[in-house]
Amino acid sequence: MASACFCMMITSCKTPENITYFQNPETVVELVSTQHAIKLQPGDKLSIVVKSKDPVVSDLFNMPIFTQRLGVASASTLATGASTQNYRPVSSEGIASYTVSPEGTIDFPVLGDIKVQGMTRAELGAFIKGELIGRQLVKDPTVSVELLNTGVNIIGAVNHPGRYEISTDSYSILEAIAVAGDLSIGGQRENIKVLREENGAIKVYTVDITDLKKASQSPAFYLNQNDVIYVEPNEMLKRSSTVNGNNALSTSFWISVASLITTAVTTIGVFVKK
16 A cells, blocks of 8 residues: 555656757757847837937927926825825926827828838838938938837746836747746646737737747747737646645645555554564
8 A cells, every 4th residue: 555655656746748948959940030020010109219410400300308297205295194295396308209090100290191000110210211311301310219118918827927028129939938037837838828919809829939940930939019928837737726626736635645654554563563
């Protein structure tokens, strides 16, 4: 009986499979991230700044700088709950942003409506620069375009789920997993879901990061803004998280096994002595 219990313990303690990333590390995968740069879409907020040797001219194409006044409570106000008269004003400056319309356009000074949907940051900057020069509006413009609200959402079996901002033009699912503190030991490596809005519908992609070559070929290896990454828990985590699940994975089960083995050994010892 003790031997049977011991065998059960050995079997139950078996290391779960498929928890290792890149199980074929000898595979050479060529990645061209520039081909997967994030493309602008409706709802994106943009900062576009035009500079030149003549700031008076270039400022005609820049959004106004706004000053936001914020009320910040003093220590005495927080402690006593006093009126707002004890708040001190704090100013915060920034450049007003463009919001891509549902039609995929922005209204740019002088140039008018520009169809930006489907463009990358670099492409939009180059387009505006070309228009300013071509229309002889600015001789030597420098145009910088920044995304202000670009991020992805990571949920499920990761160590730090949440929304994370994207700071680069191309952003892979591996980078997203890294900033989320990696997958937990109970997260499925071979079945990660990426939920993406396309043409008014939600499309679900599956990425297997145990196979780098296979993962890199997925349309969801490089992420789009507002993608939702869902890491499904593996079977071990699912069973251990339920009240009536596989009790072989619970602490109480191992206590019961140890108690049973102790009782069995004691009983056998008594019979041997007799």
